[in-house]
Each structure stands twice: as C-alpha cells, then as structure tokens.
Amino acid sequence: SQQGEEDPQALSIQEGENATMNCSYKTSINNLQWYRQNSGRGLVHLILIRSNEREKHSGRLRVTLDTSKKSSSLLITASRAADTASYFCATAGYSTLTFGKGTMLLVSP
Amino acid sequence: GAVVSQHPSWVICKSGTSVKIECRSLDFQATTMFWYRQFPKQSLMLMATSNEGSKATYEQGVEKDKFLINHASLTLSTLTVTSAHPEDSSFYICSAPDLLAGNTGELFFGEGSRLTVL
Numbered sequence: 001s002q003q004g005e006e007d008p009q010a011l012s013i014q015e016g017e018n019a020t021m022n023c024s025y026k027t028s029i030n031n032l033q034w035y036r037q038n039s040g041r042g043l044v045h046l047i048l049i050r051s052n053e054r055e056k057h058s059g060r061l062r063v064t065l066d067t068s069k070k071s072s073s074l075l076i077t078a079s080r081a082a083d084t085a086s087y088f089c090a091t092a093g094y095s096t097l098t099f100g101k102g103t104m105l106l107v108s109p
Numbered sequence: 110g111a112v113v114s115q116h117p118s119w120v121i122c123k124s125g126t127s128v129k130i131e132c133r134s135l136d137f138q139a140t141t142m143f144w145y146r147q148f149p150k151q152s153l154m155l156m157a158t159s160n161e162g163s164k165a166t167y168e169q170g171v172e173k174d175k176f177l178i179n180h181a182s183l184t185l186s187t188l189t190v191t192s193a194h195p196e197d198s199s200f201y202i203c204s205a206p207d208l209l210a211g212n213t214g215e216l217f218f219g220e221g222s223r224l225t226v227l
Binding site: 035040041042043045048088090096101 | 152200215216220
C-alpha cells in the first residue's frame with residue numbers, strides 16, 4: 001500500500017505567493033524525500049530529510065518533518081510560474097521508496 | 110547529479126507486439142534500478158527492482174512473464190512489455206540510486222517512456 005498521502009491534491013496560486021504541501025505517512029521511515037515532476041517527464045529530486053531531522057532548507061524550499069505525527073510539509077516561497085508541476089513525497093523504508101499521489105501545483109503569472 | 114537516460118520516450122504499437130524500453134545510467138554504475146508505472150494524474154507504482162547479474166524482484170501483482178526485465182550490465186536495464194494490450198498503455202519510468210556517491214537515498218529518474226498500445 002502507498003505510504004505517503006499528499007494534501008491538497010491540487011493547489012492554484014499566484015506568482016509570488018507561498019505554496020504549502022503536506023504529506024502524511026503510516027509507518028516508520030529512514031528518510032522522506034520530495035520530488036517534482038513536470039507533465040509527461042521524469043521526476044527530479046528536490047530535497048531529502050532524515051528521520052532525525054526536523055527542518056531543512058534548500059533555496060526557496062523548506063521542508064519540515066514531524067515523526068510523531070508522521071507528517072511532512074514542503075513550503076515553496078515566492079513561487080514562480082516555472083514552479084508549476086506535480087510534487088510527490090516519497091518515504092524511504094528498508095530498501096525502496098514509496099510515493100504518494102502527489103500535489104498538482106499551478107502557479108499563475 | 111547523476112544522469113539516467115531512458116529510451117524511447119514514447120512508443121505506439123499494435124496489440125500483441127512486444128516493446129522494449131531501455132534505461133541507462135550515463136555517468137555512474139547502477140547495480141540496482143527500479144521500474145515504475147504511472148497512470149495519468151496518479152502516483153508512481155513500483156513494478157520491479159532490477160538487479161545487475163541476477164533476477165529482478167517483482168512487486169506483488171506484477172506479472173514477471175508479462176514484464177521482462179534484464180539487467181545485463183552495470184549501466185543498462187531493459188523492460189520488455191510482451192504481447193502488449195491496450196491496458197498496458199501507461200507511462201513507464203526507471204530510476205537508480207548512485208550508491209557509490211554515498212548512498213544518500215536519492216533516486217535519479219529517467220525521463221519516462223509513454224507506451225500506447227492500439
């Protein structure tokens with residue numbers, strides 16, 4: 001069964017606004033990763049947060065992890081039209097990654 | 110980061126034919142590669158784990174005789190969809206970890222192959 005479940009399923013914002021996506025999972029993890037997928041393309045790794053970390057930053061991205069609530073959030077600040085894509089969280093257990101259903105983000109100019 | 114190349118990027122075939130999709134790691138050795146299938150607006154579903162020099166490990170519900178995987182070298186894994194039917198139409202994506210780069214857990218993905226079976 002799938003581990004991660006993203007929320008919301010779809011998000012529409014204006015350029016310059018912040019976008020927040022949430023991910024909940026069910027079992028223990030080694031790390032949690034966020035990926036981005038442009039329509040019809042492969043996935044691109046954005047950021048990885050380990051189970052003993054609570055927050056991580058990378059450029060305009062900020063990821064939090066709450067292992068007690070089994071949840072993570074991805075914040076994209078000062079969004080741009082080029083950020084339009086689907087965003088997936090993926091949980092890493094023993095050997096494989098399990099992907100959530102993703103959040104489709106639309107950033108309008 | 111490491112680069113994974115997938116070919117072809119799209120293919121259209123007739124029902125009953127077989128289609129081969131290649132996944133290559135261009136600048137690193139991939140002893141393990143993962144094959145995923147993605148339906149429109151859906152998540153990625155792991156189909157199988159491809160292991161160099163040994164048999165692939167298939168996920169529950171995935172027919173190994175239908176989806177043949179060969180990982181004959183450290184840089185190439187192939188997925189062959191045999192006797193394809195319209196329900197096999199999907200987006201197939203491969204990925205690989207760069208274990209020699211410190212096994213960060215990050216996966217590097219190919220660009221995907223869109224299969225349409227008529």
